[in-house]
Amino acid sequence: MPATSLDTVVSLCKRRGFVFPSSSVYGGLGSTWDYGPLGVELKNNVKRAWWRSVVHERDDMEGLDAAILMNRLVWKYSGHEATFSDPMTDCRACKSRPRADHVFAAQKGRDPKGLAEINAAIEAKELVCPKCGSKDLTPARPFNLMFKTSVGPVDSGDDSGLVYMRPETAQGIFVNFGNVLDTMRRKLPFGIAQIGKAFRNEITPGNFTFRTREFEQMEIEYFVRPGEDDAAHEAWIADRQNWYFNLGMRRENLRVREQEKHELAHYAKRCVDLEYKFPMGWSELEGIANRTDFDLKAHSRSAENPDAVGELKYFDQEQKKHLVPYVIEPSAGADRATLAFLCDAYEDALVKEPPAEETAKLRELVESFAKSVGRREGMDANVKQRLVSTAETIAAGLPGSLPQLIGLMEDSDAANIEVMKKVRGVGEKIAEEHTRTVLHLHPRLAPLTVAVFPLKRNDARLVEMARGLKRDLQKSGMRAVYDDTGAIGKLYRRQDEIGTPWCVTVDFQSLEDQTVTVRERDNMQQERLKAPELAVNLAARLP
């Protein structure tokens, strides 16, 4: 079962060095995160798997790495200066500034059709401040999401040095269309892929790394003849789903959602979102849009664009004429994909049953937690209902529901309830002894591929053989580590928790016959394999 609460994943990420709050020595900077030693390996593996799939394993793709800072005119003619904004309203009573379209959607049960409809609802006092309930809201105004900075040694105080931190990597691809076409002698259809940072001054960042102000995108612009765009769009929708499935994502957790007309970006003819069932609900993982010829035309010299130096077009040898290609854009977030793979891979599993009396004591405490929450006043009704029903279900299902209790013990909404301290006092010890946390990550995504242990760390021969084996595995290109800081059972647990697919133990038999024990993460099965053949053997198991 994948993670049911984001708090559980956040807690694992902090505890095991996947993700840390940014600049924490100064109290942090809201919604900014640093990838730690294991997180950077995982995210790099996600990006590597994407690049391999969309560039190296195809014949119709090229790669690109464009600059983050670009001529401001790129953002003028792409439409971002005028339209890349969220509508905000101010509450005159409590001074909060909610997103007006979110307020509208939450209170009317549907998305608004535009700013005019939002403002009509505000004027008619149909919307209330989600924080304090006041109807005294200002008309919604667009708030541009692009971060500004300036180039040059002096800030002149005017806009002459103004540049934007790119809000999408896509424009870097469009403005390089001609360069790639000419230098790589490409024929349609072909695409350009890019991975890189993007920046948006999001009004409501949150849900861990799901929505941040600095993030990484993995984008493809796939150029086709007009008329061939619909078929190419369908093909990419299928390809992109398969990429997630081939990397182990559960089919039931990924769905396709067609964007409604009023949701479409100004450049899109059609857009399909791939949504993942995150613990906070179905949310966008990747957008796959048909951007038509909007961007290439927008950056071509014309009456509307006298600043461009030329035209971004393609000479079709078959038709002997110039045309402007249509573009299909599969646009994924590297951070969001990494988070989705983490949630999908997460499992707290019962490995053996605790004694009946321990279970009974824990059940009693969880029941009293449910009652205590039920009696509590001033608590958000939804949170209350969620905590009560979760606790009741867990109490009824113990000891089988011990893994779900771990989620409840880490739930930030449950932390302030007094009885939770008692639940944790008993529950954490039982969970520690009877469950394991495991990340069932695809072996190509796992931060470490293999961990090697000596059965005894004070036996020089075992240590030497284990270290030598680790070096051989490293030389074969695997991310391998050596560890002797605990008993074997504990070391297995630690590696399960970070998703290492294989653990290898060197014991006394190894010294005699050069075989080692290889333990598989998911089924915990052990087998004896020949040490000199281990690198080849494990490489063959990498799907």
Ligand code: GAP
């Ligand atoms: N070029 C098209 C484009 O940028 P988008 O839907 O705005 O489209 C594409 O972004 C993907 O980038 C999203 O599906 C998501 O995975 C990721 N993304 C967008 N905004 C993000 C944010 N604030 N934090 C993390 N990832 C984000």
